[in-house]
Amino acid sequence: MLHHRTKDGQPCEMRRGQRGVVLLLALIALLLISAVGAAIIYMAASESGFVGSQRLSARAFYAAVSGLEEARYRLLPANQATGVPPLGVNYTNPLAVVTGTGPVIPCNALPAPGPSEQAGTLVPCNTASVIPFPARPWNALYIMDSPAPYLGPGSNPGAPTSATNDASLTNEIPIPIVNATGSLQPGVGTAASIPWSWVRINLKTERASGEDLNLDGTTADDEPVFYYQTRQYRRADLLPLVPSVLPPPWGPPPAADSGRTCVATVCAAPVYMLTAFATIPGVAASGRVVRSEVAALPSFSMNAAILSLPPIQISGTSEYYGYDGCDPDCAGFPPGTPPATCSTIIPLQSAAPAGSNVSGNSSDTYPPPPCPPPGTGTAKACVQQNVPFTYNVDELINTLRPMATPLAPGGYTGLKIGGFPFTDPINGTGAEPVVTYVGGDFKCTGGCSGAGILIVDGNFDFNASMEFYGIIIVRGNVSVLGGGSPTTGCNIYGALLSGGTVQSTLGGSICFRYNTCAQRNQFATMPLLTLSLREMPQ
Amino acid sequence: MKNTRQVGFSLIELMVVLAIFLIVTGTLFSLLDASQVRYRAEQQLLESFQGARLGVELMVRDIHNAGYPPAYTYAGNLGTPPTPATYPAGTWTVPALAPADLQRRFAVGILGIGAAGVDPNCTVNGGATPCLIPNAWDLILELDIDPENPLPDPITGLTPQVEWVRYTLQRPGGVATSTLFRTVGPKVAGANPAATPVSNVPFVENAVQDPGVAVGANNPALFTYECDPKYIFMAGMQICTAEHVKNVYINVRVQSTRADLKTRQFRQITVQGAASRLNPSR
Numbered sequence: 001m002l003h004h005r006t007k008d009g010q011p012c013e014m015r016r017g018q019r020g021v022v023l024l025l026a027l028i029a030l031l032l033i034s035a036v037g038a039a040i041i042y043m044a045a046s047e048s049g050f051v052g053s054q055r056l057s058a059r060a061f062y063a064a065v066s067g068l069e070e071a072r073y074r075l076l077p078a079n080q081a082t083g084v085p086p087l088g089v090n091y092t093n094p095l096a097v098v099t100g101t102g103p104v105i106p107c108n109a110l111p112a113p114g115p116s117e118q119a120g121t122l123v124p125c126n127t128a129s130v131i132p133f134p135a136r137p138w139n140a141l142y143i144m145d146s147p148a149p150y151l152g153p154g155s156n157p158g159a160p161t162s163a164t165n166d167a168s169l170t171n172e173i174p175i176p177i178v179n180a181t182g183s184l185q186p187g188v189g190t191a192a193s194i195p196w197s198w199v200r201i202n203l204k205t206e207r208a209s210g211e212d213l214n215l216d217g218t219t220a221d222d223e224p225v226f227y228y229q230t231r232q233y234r235r236a237d238l239l240p241l242v243p244s245v246l247p248p249p250w251g252p253p254p255a256a257d258s259g260r261t262c263v264a265t266v267c268a269a270p271v272y273m274l275t276a277f278a279t280i281p282g283v284a285a286s287g288r289v290v291r292s293e294v295a296a297l298p299s300f301s302m303n304a305a306i307l308s309l310p311p312i313q314i315s316g317t318s319e320y321y322g323y324d325g326c327d328p329d330c331a332g333f334p335p336g337t338p339p340a341t342c343s344t345i346i347p348l349q350s351a352a353p354a355g356s357n358v359s360g361n362s363s364d365t366y367p368p369p370p371c372p373p374p375g376t377g378t379a380k381a382c383v384q385q386n387v388p389f390t391y392n393v394d395e396l397i398n399t400l401r402p403m404a405t406p407l408a409p410g411g412y413t414g415l416k417i418g419g420f421p422f423t424d425p426i427n428g429t430g431a432e433p434v435v436t437y438v439g440g441d442f443k444c445t446g447g448c449s450g451a452g453i454l455i456v457d458g459n460f461d462f463n464a465s466m467e468f469y470g471i472i473i474v475r476g477n478v479s480v481l482g483g484g485s486p487t488t489g490c491n492i493y494g495a496l497l498s499g500g501t502v503q504s505t506l507g508g509s510i511c512f513r514y515n516t517c518a519q520r521n522q523f524a525t526m527p528l529l530t531l532s533l534r535e536m537p538q
Numbered sequence: 539m540k541n542t543r544q545v546g547f548s549l550i551e552l553m554v555v556l557a558i559f560l561i562v563t564g565t566l567f568s569l570l571d572a573s574q575v576r577y578r579a580e581q582q583l584l585e586s587f588q589g590a591r592l593g594v595e596l597m598v599r600d601i602h603n604a605g606y607p608p609a610y611t612y613a614g615n616l617g618t619p620p621t622p623a624t625y626p627a628g629t630w631t632v633p634a635l636a637p638a639d640l641q642r643r644f645a646v647g648i649l650g651i652g653a654a655g656v657d658p659n660c661t662v663n664g665g666a667t668p669c670l671i672p673n674a675w676d677l678i679l680e681l682d683i684d685p686e687n688p689l690p691d692p693i694t695g696l697t698p699q700v701e702w703v704r705y706t707l708q709r710p711g712g713v714a715t716s717t718l719f720r721t722v723g724p725k726v727a728g729a730n731p732a733a734t735p736v737s738n739v740p741f742v743e744n745a746v747q748d749p750g751v752a753v754g755a756n757n758p759a760l761f762t763y764e765c766d767p768k769y770i771f772m773a774g775m776q777i778c779t780a781e782h783v784k785n786v787y788i789n790v791r792v793q794s795t796r797a798d799l800k801t802r803q804f805r806q807i808t809v810q811g812a813a814s815r816l817n818p819s820r
Contacts, residue, residue, distance in 0.1 A: 022562065029566035036573040040580050047584060054595065210685060212698065213612060215639065230820075231610045402818045406768050437768065533816040534606040534685075535599060 056280040057288060061535070064290040067196030067276030072294050072528050196278040197287075204271040204293060206234065213237075225271045227295035227531065230399050232271055269296040271531065289536035294528040297399065302391075302471070302495035302519065305512040308478075309389050312502045393475055393499035397455055400473070401437050403529060404455060409440030418451035418470070425488045426515070431469050433522050441476070446484060453522050459500070462491075464510050469493045470522050476500040480510050494518035575799055583794035586744040587807045590790040593718060593742035594811035600703055601786050601813035604679040605647030607700075608817055609633035612640050634658050638727035645680035645700045645725070647815055648672060650780030655730035658781060662763045665777045671732055672780055674759035675707040675749035678731050683722065691724045699724050702731040705741070707749045707760050715793065716749060718742035718760070746791040746806055758808075762787040766819045781820075786813050 202208060204225040212219050214234055223234040272294050279287035306312060407417075419432030433452035441458035444466050451469040459476040465484030472492065477500035490511040495518075496502070547555075633646050634656065651671035652660040660669035671678055682700045691699035702723050709716040720741040723734050745760075753759045764785035765778035788811040793804040 022559075025563055025566065029563075029570060032570050033573050036570075036577045040577055043580060043584050047588070050588065050591070054591070210698075211607060211611060212643075215612075231612065398820065401768060402820065404768065530818055532606050532608050532611065532818075534603045534681075535816075537684075 053286060057286045060278045060280050060286045061288040061290065063196050063278035064276040064288045065533075067199040067278060068274045068290060068292045068533070070196070071199045071201050071272075071274045071276070072292075072530070196276045198277050200273075200275045202273050204232075204273045208273060209293075227269045227271050227529075230395060232531070271295045272528075275536070290533065291536050292533040293531040295531060297403075297526060297529050302497055304495065305492070305514040306496050306498070306502055307389070307391060308498040308500070308502045309393075310501045391497055393473065393497065396473055396497070397437075397457060397475060400435055400453060400455055403526065404435040404437035404453075407436050407438045407442075409438050409442055409458060411443040411445055412448055413445045414447040415444065416449055417454075425467075425469055425490070425493045425513075426517075428469055428493075428518060433470055433526070435522075435526065443481075445481070460498075464491065466491055469515075469518050471519050472496045474498045474500065478502045486511070572799070579794055579796050579798065579805070582796055583805050583807065586792040586794060587809070589742050590745075590792045590807070590809040593720075594788050594790055594809050596720070597705060597786075597788055598811050598813040600679055600681060600683075600705075601648075602816050603681045603683075604815050605645050605817035606681055606685070607644050609636070609644045609646055609820065611644055612636075632658065636727075641727035642694070642696060642699055642725050645682060646781050647680060647817060648780045648783045648786075649678040649680055649702070649731065651678065651730065651732045655732075659779060661777050662765070662780055662783055663776045663778075669780050672761060672763060672783070674753050674761055675747070676732075677705045677761050677786070679703045679705075680725060694724045694726070696724075701725060702734070704731060704734070704736070705761075706736055707745060707747060708736065709748055709750060715743070716745040716747055718745055718790070742790060742792065744792045744795060746793050747789075758789045758791065760789060762789070769819055784815055784819070786815070787811070788813065 205223060206213055206219040206221050206225070209225070210219055213225060213232060214237055221234075223236045225232050226235055226238055228238060273291060274294060275289065275291045277287060277289045417436055418434045419430060423430055428451070431451035434450075435453045435455070436450065437455045437457065439457050442456045442460050444460075444462040446463045446465050448462065448465075449467040453470055454468060454472045456472070456474045456476070458474075460472070460474040460478045461481050462478075463481050463484045465486055467486040467488055468491070471494050474497070476498075478496065478498045479502075490513040492512045493515045495514060496512065633641070633644065636644075646658070649671070650657050650660040650662075650669040652667065652669060657667075657669065660667050662669055662672055680700055680702060682698065683703065684701075685698070690697040702721075702725050704721040704723075705718060706721070707716050707718050717740045719736045719739070721734065721737040723731065725731075747757055747760055749760075751757050763776070763783045764787070765776050766782045766784035769778045769782035770776065789808065790810075791806055791808045793806040797804050
């Protein structure tokens with residue numbers, strides 16, 4: 001009311017000023033409160049972003065791990081053309097592949113590109129039939145997620161700036177790029193998945209890995225590293241040991257006519273370093289680099305149907321097909337090659353001294369060819385005793401166990417593992433071999449069948465109706481419980497290795513059919529062993 | 539005169555105005571103060587939370603890499619004379635029996651500590667000879683944390699050198715919250731990493747869990763262990779050697795450093811993580 005009556009400006013100014021102060025104060029307070037509110041909202045938002053990027057980073061990590069699996073899968077021997085050895089492996093002389101002037105290896109070691117992959121870029125593997133692979137052991141192969149979006153300076157941390165220049169691998173030579181769109185791995189390359197960006201496959205060397213394997217104080221050499229027994233060796237350190245002084249467990253060099261492979265000199269497999277990078281497109285610092293080292297499990301072979309450390313006790317009617325160095329079914333490589341002429345006939349081997357002998361039933365048969373007449377007394381000419389037992393059962397079990405599927409110890413009836421039964425046990429058609437580990441005594445009371453590698457870390461008892469295709473390794477005793485008959489005509493296709501005694505105490509008819517293919521096939525389908533896996537710093 | 543009288547204010551008017559002004563500004567500033575307190579509390583909680591989260595993240599990465607490089611990377615002795623000549627003489631199949639010069643180069647992953655120091659045979663989650671470490675509050679990993687940059691170890695002067703990384707939750711007397719420490723030291727064959735003094739640099743602060751009190755619903759274990767199924771001693775029981783622990787579940791519960799104004803309670807946040815040891819068991 002007052003200001004309405006006032007004509008001069010002074011009081012009016014004052015009133016306006018008072019009103020303005022309150023307004024100003026209110027505004028300032030509002031501003032401050034808003035600022036605090038905004039800061040809290042900002043904190044929440046940054047926290048939300050923090051959590052989000054961490055989640056995406058974790059997804060990138062698993063995407064990178066899937067890239068490693070892709071490469072491991074492609075290196076699987078079974079994924080290669082028939083008769084083609086794994087990249088860098090020569091079955092008859094694995095170490096020879098890395099001599100500079102050594103044999104050339106067909107380079108279709110990796111599966112052919114998928115339909116949508118960059119056909120023609122698999123150079124030189126699909127344009128040249130062979131490549132002197134070992135000439136440059138530091139050579140690397142890249143599998144790219146798409147046409148090289150990740151190649152380029154600064155495009156992502158840890159990525160090569162070009163396909164041919166990776167600082168971590170000195171002396172690297174130009175290498176091909178395989179586009180992995182249409183990957184063999186389900187899900188990769190589809191919109192719904194986060195693909196890895198690239199995977200690099202290269203042979204492990206001291207220089208590439210930074211590990212001083214031979215403790216000589218330097219890592220500046222390019223000797224390829226091989227996996228032998230359960231450890232890694234530079235090729236140069238392994239070569240002097242070939243072939244005579246190799247220690248167990250892989251067994252003695254086989255006879256020249258065995259047709260068996262890999263064990264001819266030394267069962268070593270090259271170690272590959274797989275490095276994968278994945279990132280979330282558009283999300284900075286979400287990239288993760290993971291590296292693993294993989295190697296094919298060096299194939300090992302047994303040179304008789306049954307190998308045992310103590311005496312083998314046979315009291316039933318037994319049939320043993322196949323002999324030391326002579327496989328009646330599958331001697332050659334690739335599978336199907338006719339067996340070589342048999343010159344020795346020793347289906348059973350025992351490290352027990354002669355004289356503590358193997359007892360047996362006179363009706364035992366060892367076809368084909370006919371077993372020589374039995375020796376005097378109950379000893380069998382077809383049984384070799386007092387032979388060096390060069391298998392280290394403990395080492396074998398330790399090596400295979402990490403890749404095995406566990407099976408609880410105990411008694412089983414009708415157990416089916418590994419795709420058995422199948423129609424063609426000689427060649428293994430229909431089998432889906434698996435590695436099975438039983439951490440104690442294992443008893444098969446009837447109708448059990450399987451394929452693959454069966455490891456029994458205890459005693460193994462089985463009924464004569466048991467059928468198995470592959471390798472059985474038993475730390476303890478083996479005994480055949482009783483009668484029965486296998487549907488395929490024989491009990492074991494492959495070989496059995498026992499660290500204890502082997503007994504057939506209750507008679508019945510058992511049949512062992514020594515089969516090198518059954519042994520070797522386990523390794524063709526067995527994934528490469530992951531020796532180590534770690535995340536790379538960025 | 540009239541005008542002059544109209545221009546001034548009476549004392550009462552001024553007092554009224556002042557009182558109103560004080561009420562208004564006081565209210566405003568108390569609001570402001572409350573919001574600032576709230577801001578600080580949120581910030582402290584967030585700091586605790588993010589500290590815990592980053593801690594879990596690093597723990598997960600360390601556990602991923604635990605056991606790298608594996609014991610069997612290095613060849614050891616192939617024959618007699620030792621081949622190559624530089625390898626230490628003697629053969630070994632158990633990592634703990636390897637020559638000292640080899641032992642510092644490889645890692646066994648999660649380390650079991652028994653009464654007498656490093657014990658490869660003690661078990662987690664119970665068993666006949668349970669490990670002292672790992673336990674709910676303490677975990678010792680073996681890994682090479684800098685394989686790409688193998689600088690000589692500052693203590694041993696050796697390279698390459700695998701590290702012991704110890705995570706341990708501790709609560710000094712008279713303190714209301716616990717602190718998680720991360721201690722890194724060189725692996726020395728025959729030594730006991732649990733005897734090494736814990737780092738005095740806190741890794742995660744304001745943890746609620748009390749290592750001096752038994753594990754329970756209100757005091758959840760910081761670390762829980764799950765065995766590699768291939769190496770479980772008895773079916774259905776999670777008992778295995780420390781080396782064969784496959785998964786480690788991490789549960790960090792932190793609280794704000796200041797109590798909430800309204801509830802007078804400390805606000806707590808739990809960060810959980812799961813880490814799988816990536817290197818294969820041996």
